[in-house]
Amino acid sequence: MDFKQDAGILVCLLEQYLEESREKRKPVLELPKLAELIARLDLEPFVTNGGLTGAALQAFLHRYLGATTRLHHPAYFAHQVAVPHYAGSLAAMVDGFTNNPMAIYEMGPAAAAIEYFIINWMLKKAGWAPMPQVPGEGIPGGHGGGVLTHGGSLANLTELIAARTRVAPDVWETGVPGDLAILAPAQSHYSIARAAGILGLGKRAFYPLEVDEGGVVKPDRLTAALQRLSADGRRPMALVANCCSTAVGRYDPLREIAAFCREHGIWLHVDGAHGASALLSPRRRALLAGIELADSLIWDAHKMLRTAPLCAAVLVRDHRNLEGAFHQEASYLFHAKRQPGVDLIHRTVECTKAALGLRLFMVLGAMGERGLAGYMDRQSDLAQEAYCFFESQPDFSCPAEPQSNILCFAYRDWNEEHLRMRDQMITDGTFYLSTTQLNGRWYLRLVFMNPLSGMKEVEALADRLRKSERGG
């Protein structure tokens, strides 16, 4: 095995992969049958004999890359997954090599310091007071807190655990009270309902908030929702607002929602997994006006911050709410010791954890926060331009004006035909987009993640749909 040689092979192949994807020399994706693909990848001999190095490694990587979904391809419009900046991918490699699971400081001081720094950077963007440079100092409760975790779903769960502990401080001793409930729009990302299940609240504890046609919370209907919950003899554990929603990409009105939550002493959790990155853009931050009044926020860097997977932030306005969220004892980790840094392990579901902050930091280091804000703006402007284009065509329509880089649209009066069309485009490898249901109808859904995608692709997509009607 020769590290330098094998790494060189990898870099050459990735460079080639990048070029052929960007230049559309390969389809955006292919979907071979599972068994066929396992056979094509030729895995078995290596498991038995080893030897995956040099020419064998090169051949394997060639097979592997040939069967990937190409996010760097300008016809990639499907999901809210970052087209990673290579700097973040290099960070993931550094982390994979050094393997410093810095949930306790001594296991990875550089990674832990970067995570602490990144959390503070995000807290400041949300308008919350950062953690003190010397952990433990500063005014108690006078600052925010946070941790990075593996993905938005886990981040939502972590925040709701914190909310549960605040409402039911004895929960770790006595178990979950039967009267807790969560208020959230029905179309919230499924990780919210799943978290309610994991937390032991049960499906019936999920009280949907009333929304408008675009799935946005109606603030004047919040009181009615709370009354329904109270009439059932329940207590609100948290209210979840989406900034922005997964399906349609629109923002709930935080200022009004926050005022309501303050008035009723309800924990306001903001799911900003996709849309909190608007905080970086002077043109877009108003979409999150009122965030400074929320109790918690999640923010995924592996969505709109071009960061290699995964890097999700769990942020709280008052750090004590996160510090108290988990209770644990483990003499092999938690004991008296010289502590020049901070152990982040008390704030997460995880024990061993990757150096997630490094991934985001290296992207920031390459693009700068203004570069990332410019990316956000460009992608959202493109969604707006695509919206105007579809709305100006007699045979296309959109159910809602975009507020982010997510755009849903319909061809003619199609409903489930959109699902079949999507399958066709995946089969011929021309476009990769997603679909969503809104008010009982299926729509095609574009997520503008790729900085190389433009109106050229949108217009070609419209032609592709029209051609399909003519039997093309």
Ligand SMILES: Cc1ncc(COP(=O)(O)O)c(C=O)c1O
């Ligand atoms: C609003 C929202 N919250 C949470 C998530 C879950 O994030 P992850 O896929 O990182 O678990 C998503 C994913 O698309 C999302 O859109």
